Amino acid sequence: MKEHDENRMKNLLKLAVPPVGGEAEPGRDLWPDTLRRLDARPARVPWFDLALAAGLLGLVAAFPASIPVLLYYL
Amino acid sequence: MNTHPYLRAYLAGVFVPTVVLPLLLTFVVIRLVHQVPIPVEQALIFPMAVVPLLWGLWNMLWLWHSPRTHLPIGLHGAVLPLLLMPIGATLASCVGMLAIGDRGVTWFQVAHVPYTLIAPMFLAALVGYYLVWKYVVGFLNRVLGIA
Numbered sequence: 001m002k003e004h005d006e007n008r009m010k011n012l013l014k015l016a017v018p019p020v021g022g023e024a025e026p027g028r029d030l031w032p033d034t035l036r037r038l039d040a041r042p043a044r045v046p047w048f049d050l051a052l053a054a055g056l057l058g059l060v061a062a063f064p065a066s067i068p069v070l071l072y073y074l
Numbered sequence: 075m076n077t078h079p080y081l082r083a084y085l086a087g088v089f090v091p092t093v094v095l096p097l098l099l100t101f102v103v104i105r106l107v108h109q110v111p112i113p114v115e116q117a118l119i120f121p122m123a124v125v126p127l128l129w130g131l132w133n134m135l136w137l138w139h140s141p142r143t144h145l146p147i148g149l150h151g152a153v154l155p156l157l158l159m160p161i162g163a164t165l166a167s168c169v170g171m172l173a174i175g176d177r178g179v180t181w182f183q184v185a186h187v188p189y190t191l192i193a194p195m196f197l198a199a200l201v202g203y204y205l206v207w208k209y210v211v212g213f214l215n216r217v218l219g220i221a
Contacts, residue, residue, distance in 0.1 A: 034217075034219070038216065038217065045209075049205060049208070049209075052201045052204065052205060053201075053205055055198075055201065056198050056201045056202055056205070059194060059195075059198045060198070063187075063191060063195075065181075065185040065186065065187060066185075066187070066191070066195050066198065068101070068181065068182060068185055069181050069185060069187065069195065070195075070198065070199060070202060071094060071097060071098055071121070072098075072117065072120065072121055072162060072166070072181070073121070073125065073155065073158055073159065073162055073199060074090065074091055074094040074121065074125065074202075074206075
């Protein structure tokens with residue numbers, strides 16, 4: 001009886017889990033999906049980042065001598 | 075795409091300094107054409123060699139610790155100037171491109187920066203790095219499948 005239950009369990013598991021074939025790679029090209037996902041992402045920039053960018057541009061405009069120094073560190 | 079994630083992180087990290095480098099080379103061209111007596115090419119050792127290397131390594135470091143710390147990539151990038159600025163200033167000082175005076179420092183023998191401006195410029199560098207890392211390096215990491 002016990003052995004019968006084990007065999008039954010094995011069969012149930014085999015039915016529940018599909019067999020893994022030899023082909024591990026996807027059957028289609030995934031790159032177009034990646035590109036679509038990147039394009040679909042809304043390009044919303046938070047106001048905080050806009051304020052920081054404006055402050056940075058303001059400082060650079062007020063002190064142009066800082067431009068070569070900042071470029072030096074990029 | 076799970077192969078070589080650290081190599082991809084390095085390549086994404088070096089992208090921005092590599093793009094900026096031709097802009098710096100224009101200073102060398104201007105010097106050669108107009109025969110400006112300032113050897114700016116000596117100062118290019120830092121942005122040509124050290125900065126891209128550290129950007130790449132910094133992005134690899136982010137890839138390594140982000141699953142555990144969940145630190146946003148912008149904040150991670152904003153920390154990098156704390157490491158870069160002392161190294162850059164030391165190198166520039168060694169090759170004579172940074173002179174320390176009574177009222178401020180003089181970069182490249184022409185750009186005088188008073189001491190009162192150093193703190194705002196440091197903050198500007200932090201902000202610039204934050205924005206570039208958040209929007210450019212973050213975007214490249216997503217495109218390369220590591221973020």
